[in-house]
Amino acid sequence: MAVRQARLLLFFSILIFQYSSIVAADTGSAVRAFTPLRFSVEPCDVLAVRGLPAVLNCSVAGAEAVLARVEWRKDGTFLNLAADERRRLLPGGSLLISTVVHSKHNRPDEGVYQCTATLDSLGSISSRTARLTVAGQ
Known part of the structure; x- marks a missing residue:
């Protein structure tokens, strides 16, 4: 039985x-099945010159890398690139600062940056951090 x-x-x-x-x-x-996503290029520390452009590199690799949404953080806060004409996301995911701003009391570009890649409904990965320092005056 x-x-x-x-x-x-x-x-x-x-x-x-x-x-x-x-x-x-x-x-x-x-x-959806698990899709490995990784950074093929992560940002590294940059020494910038006031008034000149600076680039923080970031590139995502993986089967669905083209679907990944790349965003940047500065000092832990996501940047609103739509509201800032000096900063823009390049096609590969790198961040371009067209003109580095730096004065005695105003240092909006200096800080710690981090790249984040997100696949909707699957998750996010964050790169290592990189410091942007502006050369002394």
Whole structure:
């Protein structure tokens, strides 16, 4: 009797598994497979010159790297690149500062930067940090 119940349980388990696989395939399951994402280039410390451009490099690699959204943080806070005409994201993911601003009391570009790549509904990765320092006056 116990052997018969075990066989029935196994049969129904297999049946349910196969049915759920078919349903997931038919409905285009919302579960996405793990996709490795990594940085092929991470930012490194930069010594910039006031009034000249500076670039912090960052590049994402992986099967879905083209779908990754790249953002930058400065001193732990995400940059709003749409509101800042001096800073812009280059096509590969690097950050361009067109004109480095630096004065005795105003140092908006100096700080610690970090690149973050996000795949929607899968997660994010963050690069190592890099310090941008402006050469002395």
